[in-house]
Amino acid sequence: MQQSNDARVIMIMLDGFGVPPEGWDGSVYAELCSTRFISLFRDYSIPIDAILGVPGIPQSATGQTALFCGINAPAAMGRHVHAFPGERLSEIIREKNIFKAVMERGKRPVFANAYVRHNLHELAASRFRSVTTVMTAATLGKAFTADDLRRGEAVFHDITNRTLPPEADIPIIQPETAAANLLRLAAAHDLTLFEYFLSDRVGHKCDQAMLQEVLSELDRFLCALTDNIETDTILVLSADHGNCEAPDSPLHSQNPVPLLIYPYSGKPAVNSIDQVYDFILSLLCGNFCPARECHE
């Protein structure tokens, strides 16, 4: 049974979204986003480390494993592993992912992203499986589809459905509608995870117009989410590594990434991306101190 002091959590993973070294107010984000978006990050986020003591440029497969499994995945692999996890990393993900940890505590997790072009299990068996695909297939065993998306009961990775082909026959929606859809899912689950990776795609392209379009959608989505979030729900947003905050470089950055917690007035004891997992579990189990043991 859910205890009254347990929070629901919406976890958002932004791919390639770092903290600008010049500060939020002087950054490309301030140039392209609303003042509300900037103040959210300025007032409710702290910078956390994504390098985890392993030389090189942080990458998605190990960065996302660190976020979703609570381990130093680059150290476990001996390097930062880019894009998709191979078999060794996938084993770790199947064993330690946050969906599994949440279910072991008697809570209900959900992956909000809809799979439209590919079937979950076919994708999970291919080499183009993302960290979230591995954990969703292994632990939840099912994912939302085009039908769920049409009914507004899931969210597409691009927020608005605009990158879907016309033959998918799924209407484009406003970012505010996508936020409302995500909030409805969050009200029916304990942990609701949404993954967004256009921030990394546009970061690699160094295209200012595409960056503006993506940041504008993300801006409206996050503002609508935080404006309408239920009182029993906390948004926890982080990233696997930096990229789009440095629009002149097509590579991932070594900048810290934000840990945004809304609403939250304390100072979370989180210094790096592998510590976000324990922090989320502590919120879900009615205990805001990550040091305390989390019991069912």
Ligand SMILES: [Zn+2]
């Ligand atoms: Zn990338």
